[in-house]
Amino acid sequence: MPESLKNILLVMSTSGYLVPQSEDASQGKLWIETWKRLDRFLPDLRKQLDLDANEPVMEDQQAPETGTTSTV
Numbered sequence: 834m835p836e837s838l839k840n841i842l843l844v845m846s847t848s849g850y851l852v853p854q855s856e857d858a859s860q861g862k863l864w865i866e867t868w869k870r871l872d873r874f875l876p877d878l879r880k881q882l883d884l885d886a887n888e889p890v891m892e893d894q895q896a897p898e899t900g901t902t903s904t905v
Contacts, residue, residue: 835875839882842867846884853884 845851854861871878 835878838871838875839878842878842882842884846882851884 842851849857850860851864851867852860854864868879
């Protein structure tokens with residue numbers, strides 16, 4: 834199922850239907866709503882597809898900061 838979903842998203846992106854809001858403001862709502870739903874059950878899918886390399890992460894999707902730093 835994830836492979837089929839990837840293919841659908843790639844076709845939508847290539848066709849210009851699913852593009853980041855920074856590229857086409859008229860498609861912003863579809864972009865946001867699509868990822869809002871997909872991030873719930875396939876959180877790594879967005880990284881795998883890399884469709885939004887220049888799109889900033891929405892505030893409600895950012896990882897919580899712990900306030901600690903790690904040293905390596």
